[in-house]
Amino acid sequence: MQNVSKRTILWIVPIIIIAVFWYFYGPQKEITDNEYISYIKETSVTDTGEPTLEKAFSNYCEEGKWVFFRTQKNHNVVEFKGACPVDGDVNDVNLQFVVEDNQKGYKVGALLLDGVQQSEEDRDQFLNMVVSK
Numbered sequence: 001m002q003n004v005s006k007r008t009i010l011w012i013v014p015i016i017i018i019a020v021f022w023y024f025y026g027p028q029k030e031i032t033d034n035e036y037i038s039y040i041k042e043t044s045v046t047d048t049g050e051p052t053l054e055k056a057f058s059n060y061c062e063e064g065k066w067v068f069f070r071t072q073k074n075h076n077v078v079e080f081k082g083a084c085p086v087d088g089d090v091n092d093v094n095l096q097f098v099v100e101d102n103q104k105g106y107k108v109g110a111l112l113l114d115g116v117q118q119s120e121e122d123r124d125q126f127l128n129m130v131v132s133k
Contacts, residue, residue, distance in 0.1 A: 031068040039103045040078040041066060045131045053080075053131075060084055060130045061093065076101065077109065086113060086126065095127070 041054035057064055057080055064082025071077060076099045084093045096109030111123035118126070
């Protein structure tokens with residue numbers, strides 16, 4: 001058996017630790033279909049009940065998908081990702097909805113246009129524009 005030097009061990013141990021962290025905490029597959037996504041898709045922003053958010057976004061945006069993830073603080077977040085017209089230009093849009101555990105309600109979260117977070121006023125104006133079309 002060969003004599004393993006300390007230098008070799010000092011290289012191998014950190015690589016193993018990094019590999020273990022990557023395996024457990026690295027990028028994970030997107031969840032695109034679950035009860036929280038269904039809840040948000042079937043929800044309406046207006047008092048009349050029409051249109052649902054799913055119909056409103058599919059009518060307003062060229063392409064899009066719904067993704068679910070849970071934050072480190074255990075919040076359930078449903079995010080719409082798509083290409084939507086804003087001020088005459090088509091932008092990459094990410095709009096988040098924070099859903100309560102029992103699905104009795106939600107709050108509108110952050111809005112990102114081309115990766116830049118927008119103000120609450122801009123977010124609400126965008127959502128009204130999507131729903132009213």
